[in-house]
Amino acid sequence: MTDKSKPAPLAYQNEPFLNSPDGRILRILSEYVEPLARFRREQIQDTVVFFGSARFKNLRNAEDALAGLKNGSEPGVQLAPGLKRAQAAVDMARYYEDARRMAYLLTEWSIKIPAKRRRFVVTTGGGPGIMEAANLGAQEAGGKTIGLNINLPFEQFPNPHITPSLNFEFHYFFMRKFWFAYLAKALVIFPGGFGTLDELFEILTLAQTEKLAKKILVVIYGREYWDKVLNLRHMADAGTISPADLDLFTVVDSPEEGFEYLREGLTRHHLRMQPKAAGERVPEIAKTRP
Numbered sequence: 001m002t003d004k005s006k007p008a009p010l011a012y013q014n015e016p017f018l019n020s021p022d023g024r025i026l027r028i029l030s031e032y033v034e035p036l037a038r039f040r041r042e043q044i045q046d047t048v049v050f051f052g053s054a055r056f057k058n059l060r061n062a063e064d065a066l067a068g069l070k071n072g073s074e075p076g077v078q079l080a081p082g083l084k085r086a087q088a089a090v091d092m093a094r095y096y097e098d099a100r101r102m103a104y105l106l107t108e109w110s111i112k113i114p115a116k117r118r119r120f121v122v123t124t125g126g127g128p129g130i131m132e133a134a135n136l137g138a139q140e141a142g143g144k145t146i147g148l149n150i151n152l153p154f155e156q157f158p159n160p161h162i163t164p165s166l167n168f169e170f171h172y173f174f175m176r177k178f179w180f181a182y183l184a185k186a187l188v189i190f191p192g193g194f195g196t197l198d199e200l201f202e203i204l205t206l207a208q209t210e211k212l213a214k215k216i217l218v219v220i221y222g223r224e225y226w227d228k229v230l231n232l233r234h235m236a237d238a239g240t241i242s243p244a245d246l247d248l249f250t251v252v253d254s255p256e257e258g259f260e261y262l263r264e265g266l267t268r269h270h271l272r273m274q275p276k277a278a279g280e281r282v283p284e285i286a287k288t289r290p
Contacts, residue, residue, distance in 0.1 A: 031175040035168055039183065042165055045117035046270070047146060047183045048106060048262065050099060051199045052130025052190030052221075054156070058100075059093040066090050095190050095222060096133045102188065102221075102255035103137030103145075109263055111143045113271070120185060120266055121146055125176075126167065127156045130190045135161035148176050177202065185270050186217035186262055189249075191225040207248050208241070215269040218249035219258050226251065 017023050057065070066086040103122045110120040122138035124131035126147025138145035139161045147162035149169050158167050170176040181203065189200050200220070206212050220226055235241045252258040 028172060028175060031170055031172055032178070035179055038165065038168075042144065042163075043117040044121055044144075044146070044166070044183065045115070045119055046121070046185045047123040048120045048186040048188065048266075049123045049180050049184045049199075050103060050130060050134035050188045050190065051125070051192060051196045052095065052099060052133075053092075053192040053196065054125075054127045054129040054131060055193075056092050056096045056129040056133070056191075057089055058096050058133070059090070062086070062089040062093040092191065095225075096130065098221065098255050099130045099133035099188075099190050100137035100140075102258050103134040104141045105137075105255060105259040106262060107138040107141035107143035107145070109259070111141070118144060119271075120262075121166075123148065123180070123184070124162075125149065125195075126158045126162060128159055130192065132159035132161060134188075135159055139163075148179055150176055181206070181216075184216055185214070185266055186219065188219045188221060188258065188262075190221045204245075204248055208245055215265075217262060217265045217269070219261060220249050220251045221253075221258060223251050223253050 011017065012026075018026060066083070066089070069083050069086050106120065107122055110118075113119045121144055122134050123146040124134045126135075126149035131147070135145045135147060136159075144163040144166060145161065146166040147158050147168065149156060149158045149167070150173065151169055151171050158169075168179070170179075177199070180199065184203075187199070187203055189196060200218070203216060203218060207216065207218070232241070232246060236243045236246055250261055252261060
């Protein structure tokens with residue numbers, strides 16, 4: 001009796017192909033279509049994205065870490081590098097607490113907006129630090145909250161405060177960036193490092209060059225930190241940017257100040273408009289060209 005040949009696998013079930021260079025376009029497309037389907041299912045209309053350092057701790061954990069190091073150090077000895085870093089962590093923990101508070105205020109307001117879909121949902125990169133703080137604040141206010149995590153060689157695990165159905169994992173940085181910008185109506189930039197600066201300047205560049213088909217509010221949080229890192233006024237004085245470009249963002253120093261700016265701006269620019277649901281319109285990353 002002759003054995004029948006096994007049928008060839010269906011292309012979309014062929015894992016060696018899907019994971020090969022030839023399957024890359026399908027993997028990229030999946031990171032567009034699968035999140036789109038979930039956002040539609042969860043009725044997410046738009047978002048407010050929080051960026052900032054993944055390294056900040058909440059105040060209690062930072063103080064406990066510092067106390068533990070101090071208890072193990074010899075009296076009268078100057079602060080060792082480890083102690084200095086622990087003290088810096090305590091000093092910077094206020095930004096964790098401020099992000100948590102600001103996300104709470106924003107979510108508390110947004111969930112009361114009479115709308116068929118969810119408005120201005122707090123979104124982060126899904127990891128620890130400022131991302132965790134913002135997701136936590138939104139969760140405490142009773143709202144849904146989104147985490148757009150990225151698969152890295154050094155694992156960045158999603159924080160536990162993301163709404164489970166809105167917990168995403170990306171392989172491609174550019175697709176993750178797409179989803180940060182696609183639904184965003186505002187960005188809140190807390191103190192952070194290279195990644196935070198990357199996201200800030202990408203959105204400012206899109207706004208400066210009029211490649212956005214919508215108004216995105218940009219809030220830079222923490223004048224004390226950012227004044228030591230950025231001198232954008234000098235760029236305007238030197239002529240490398242227009243003085244009007246300094247109006248593309250605002251700087252705030254308290255959760256309440258940031259929230260009031262967002263509430264006023266989001267109401268003025270977006271609550272009087274009724275865009276279609278995600279998936280029913282062309283991407284808003286760039287204006288349609290003739």
